[in-house]
Amino acid sequence: MSLWTLSLTLAFVVAAMLVSLWQRLGLEKDMLVATVRATVQLLLIGYILKFVFHVGNLALTAAMVAVMTCVAADNAGRRGRGLAGRFWRPFVAIAATEVLTQGFLLAGHVIPVRPSYIIPISGMIVGNSMVACGLFLNRLRDETQARSAEVWTLLALGANPKQASRAVVKAATKASMIPTIDSAKTMGLVQLPGMMTGQIIAGADPIQAVRYQLLIVFAIMASAAITSIVLGLLTYPRLFNRFWQLLV
Amino acid sequence: MPHAPVAKHEPSPWAIEFRGVGRTLPSEDGPKSILTGVSGRLARGRVLTLIGPSGAGKSTLLSLCNLLQTPDMGEVFIWGREVRTWLLAELRRRVGLVMQQPVMLPGTVADNLAVPSRLHGRPQPDGYRLLQQVGLDPSLLQRPAAELSGGQKQRVALARILSNEPDILLVDEGTSGLDRESAEIMERHVRRLVASRSLTVVWVTHDLEQARRMGDETWLMDKGRVVEQGITEAFFEAPQTEIAKRFLRAGLRADRRTLAPGEEDES
Known part of the structure; x- marks a missing residue:
């Protein structure tokens, strides 16, 4: 073109x-x-x-992935409305997701150790993780506000922050994974995903393109889960002060 | 009042002691004082009824006792230890709070009764006995808690707190949503616990007759201050302050008129 x-x-x-x-x-x-x-x-x-x-330098590739992660964390932090702090909590969640997911793909020789594979796939993992962060933080705040009477009741019975926030963290985790699961359910029926479309236009065998697309679908499902769980562990204490009073 | 060192650990005869307690909340027109200079104490096994107009600070005073709110000034001692030096889980297990609006947690009545023991890593309670203690039919155990009536929920909330085996019970308008019969059942069961295990109770109510029936001691609060404290009978027979006389006259004239729920400051 x-x-x-x-x-x-x-x-x-x-x-x-x-x-x-x-x-x-x-x-x-x-x-x-x-x-x-x-x-x-x-x-x-x-x-x-x-x-x-x-x-073809791996250090350079890693640096690019790091930049992506930082930009994504910065963006997700803006959406957290203060709950996640400015940067480092989303950064840890997104980085953990990228390292675990990408690490698995590389260690299992699912994809070759080449920048042309690592960078685009990282982009998808990190992008998805960023969206999951934003959803999680929004939902955590909303759920906590909506169910504050329940949280206060648990605190009054002597629950510690982890016990008192378990139900709301769980609900937020679930909510942040649903879009990923829903889009996986309709994949191929409603839309041909971007990566697959691109490969097909570029002349790849559709069957091969589908395999890579499936890899992505599976990887981003895991990444939504990893992101929410890590972020949940990092943010629930911030819902409370040191006297175990709900702040939100 | 002079500050005592917080490190004392010997058992105190005072279940609850307030020393110059104040609480200020931010509001749209600057900081608003909710409590000012509240002092007073309550011995083990006594029932204190706390009365006063809406917004007098009664609920706030309760929530300081288990540190659901933090005093901005002064100190609150539970069994001789300042609340902020307690292990929080232990403080809140021993100082149970019955809220004005009972909140049922998800699941059945039995699930609700099991929550406190799960939180504190203790063996499962005998739900059957707990329900009997508050005068509820044990057949309710397997019912979804959300389906109960208001009076049943209030009593399940009480049973849930009792499964923590508290030695101090705070009741915030615990019977305001109940019909007279359910309210009297609640009163009777709390009274029985006071007699059988020396439970110490602080009972906030708008109902002056109830305050008189339930109390050993009564405090009248107004605009964040305790304006009169005394033995319940003496307080109702011969109030000392002008403000108490006026409040009792107005209250008795209004008879059992209850103020709209939710007007009281939230904890």
């Missing part, structure tokens, strides 16, 4: 902007920013990936 043919697809953006103008949605500026950002970021990452793949 040439840059010229690609630029034709800007017609879609123009169409969306016209709708926005016509309906007075006021989104034109956001759309413009989004288009420019997506273009610049993707072109940039394209060149970076080309360079990293060409060099």
